[in-house]
Amino acid sequence: MKLEKSRFNSEDAAQPVAAQGVIGNNDFAALVPVMSGQIGGRENNIVSAKALHKTLGVGRDLSTWFNERIQEYGFVRGVDYFTDDDQGAAWLINEQYSPVSGKNKKRGRPEKGYYPTLATAKELAMVERNEQGRAIRRYFIQCEEELHRSVPEIAARLRHQLKSRIGAANMFKAMCTALEAARAEQGKQTSQNHYTNESNMIARIVLGGMTAKQWAQTHGIDGDPRDSMNAEQLEHLSYMESTNITLIDMGMDYEPRKAELMRLSQRWLTKRLGADHD
Incomplete structure (x- = not known):
């Protein structure tokens, strides 16, 4: 610090x-x-x-x-x-x-x-x-x-951070709801482990192969890891979770969804990098 x-x-x-x-x-x-x-x-x-x-x-x-x-x-x-x-x-x-x-x-x-x-x-x-x-x-x-x-630019950045944090929280809840509904249609029960698998899959895509817990431990962070992520990471998470909801609703299984999310993640990052250089 x-x-x-x-x-x-x-x-x-x-x-x-x-x-x-x-x-x-x-x-x-x-x-x-x-x-x-x-x-x-x-x-x-x-x-x-x-x-x-x-x-x-x-x-x-x-x-x-x-x-x-x-x-x-x-x-x-x-x-x-x-x-x-x-x-x-x-x-x-x-x-x-x-x-x-x-x-x-x-x-x-x-x-x-x-x-x-x-x-x-x-x-x-x-x-x-x-x-x-x-x-x-x-x-x-x-x-x-x-x-x-x-220092209005700092205040603006903090507001942006808060907005991104709330957005990520809302998308995660919606993703869990979509997963539960899709499994219910298949006659399957949804346990905490299923939610964790989805969360870890998306975190690994966004955080360079680490789960949120592993990322927090690496950076010496206590509490909810998302509270310490920057706005870009939170926006990336929100995009991944939103996209995953669509793929779940389409009936796509876990492995195909994972492959598609990785592809779309790279496209999102490429567009973001291009926008930053404009």
């Missing part, structure tokens, strides 16, 4: 101490900077849980607080946050930001770091139900609004 200082981090600001009462947005930029990073191969905005924990004034220790919130609200490692233990994770480059890279004074070794996405950090702030939490949540919302205004 790569991290770099964000434009939201106030570089010239002193490092004030978190205190009860009203804190201005400039102070929040120093206390809880928002950094650019990647989780599961996707660009995202990252926050230090340690900095957030300190500014919120949480009474419990960092590890206990963060892990309890993870379990309580179902946050997924590799999707909603990552830790120092994750493959490719790095300490923040900004060594001057002591709340992140500080030592655990009791044990004399680095304290484990947790890095939630901006959206996850916003939820963490909201559920604390104190004045600091409400103020920090407003600050995070302003950061998001500023990002959408200043």
Whole structure:
């Protein structure tokens, strides 16, 4: 996971101490900077849980607080946050930001770091139900609004990613329905294994011979693999699933369908490559 200082981090600001009462947005930029990073191969905005924990004034220790919130609200490692233990994770480059890279004074070794996405950090702030939490949540919302205004191409890409993800989910459900209906007409029962076979067949076509599970393991991804795929991969999956529905409805058996899907996949990729070069 790569991290770099964000434009939201106030570089010239002193490092004030978190205190009860009203804190201005400039102070929040120093206390809880928002950094650019990647989780599961996707660009995202990252926050230090340690900095957030300190500014919120949480009474419990960092590890206990963060892990309890993870379990309580179902946050997924590799999707909603990552830790120092994750493959490719790095300490923040900004060594001057002591709340992140500080030592655990009791044990004399680095304290484990947790890095939630901006959206996850916003939820963490909201559920604390104190004045600091409400103020920090407003600050995070302003950061998001500023990002959408200043980097519209990123916002557009994220919207495109979301649309592609929803489209792939809808097609997968429809493909399962078509498979079940076709087998019912033949007087056959449909088990989970049949759905898995169809899903793996299409994933191998799209992901270079790997199932979605294998692809996720190769890239160190936790959670649903489709949540970490890019828009092109999701659109390719949707096209394959849509085409497979048509072939299933035509009564085509598994092996002929697989061969036809591989042929049509190459045609789709060729057209996509041509469109990208126009």
